[in-house]
Amino acid sequence: MRAPAARRPRPRRRPGAGHRPRTGSRSPGGRAAAGCGSHLVLGPRTGYADHEARARHETAPPRLVAAAGAWYDEFGNLPVDLPLRTVPGSPLALAPGATATRWMEGLTTTDATEPAGCAHPHFGRWSAVTTRAHGSGRVTCVGTVPGRELASWLAPAPVGGWRDLPASVTATTGTAPDGRRVHVVHNWSWQPALAQAPAHLTNALGGASVPAGGSVSLGAWDVRVFVAS
Numbered sequence: 001m002r003a004p005a006a007r008r009p010r011p012r013r014r015p016g017a018g019h020r021p022r023t024g025s026r027s028p029g030g031r032a033a034a035g036c037g038s039h040l041v042l043g044p045r046t047g048y049a050d051h052e053a054r055a056r057h058e059t060a061p062p063r064l065v066a067a068a069g070a071w072y073d074e075f076g077n078l079p080v081d082l083p084l085r086t087v088p089g090s091p092l093a094l095a096p097g098a099t100a101t102r103w104m105e106g107l108t109t110t111d112a113t114e115p116a117g118c119a120h121p122h123f124g125r126w127s128a129v130t131t132r133a134h135g136s137g138r139v140t141c142v143g144t145v146p147g148r149e150l151a152s153w154l155a156p157a158p159v160g161g162w163r164d165l166p167a168s169v170t171a172t173t174g175t176a177p178d179g180r181r182v183h184v185v186h187n188w189s190w191q192p193a194l195a196q197a198p199a200h201l202t203n204a205l206g207g208a209s210v211p212a213g214g215s216v217s218l219g220a221w222d223v224r225v226f227v228a229s
Helices: 029-037 148-154
Strands: 014-015 039-042 076-078 081-084 101-106 112-116 127-132 135-142 143-144 169-175 183-186 195-196 201-203 215-218 223-228
Touching: 101 148, 143 195, 143 201, 183 215, 215 223
Parallel strands: 014 039, 039 135
Antiparallel strands: 076 101, 081 101, 081 112, 101 143, 112 127, 127 135, 169 183, 183 223, 195 215, 201 223
């Protein structure tokens, strides 16, 4: 699934979790990008609803089934994390302890391959991850909220720069309309936690700043919103 470095540049991975293509769109930007050489990664519920949050009356993932080579019509919540397993010949090398968390879609392949499945008597009937070449690129479906081991394969180098986060801490990043990077940091625990700032950050609500490499202190069930300078 990964191009030899000596021959061609590594395809850019474009995450598409929860993306909703606009009404009437027949060629979502991600699908077109994959056809031109990018690696489009579709997360849970991608394309499921339209711009008014109405469920689309189409086979899921809507408008991407042909490009993905996979579809689903069953899904469920996961009360506990489920272990993932690779299938024979899979190009995916999962780290020990790789899990599917929170949600699972019953991915059925048409002409995609299955790098990983779930070790479970019910959800094990379907694929957890599928992948298919599309044009000069690739489309990969991840039918679950990936645990950290699977996430590290999807994004080996964190785009947001946050590294070595405590188990209870998550960091989400995005780009504001003015081009600045916004960082939202959560602590999902009753216990306080510390994280290391990847860049010089300014608290969007209070104005206090944290230097690059400085400690970000999080209380129980805390959330902080920062803007990178």
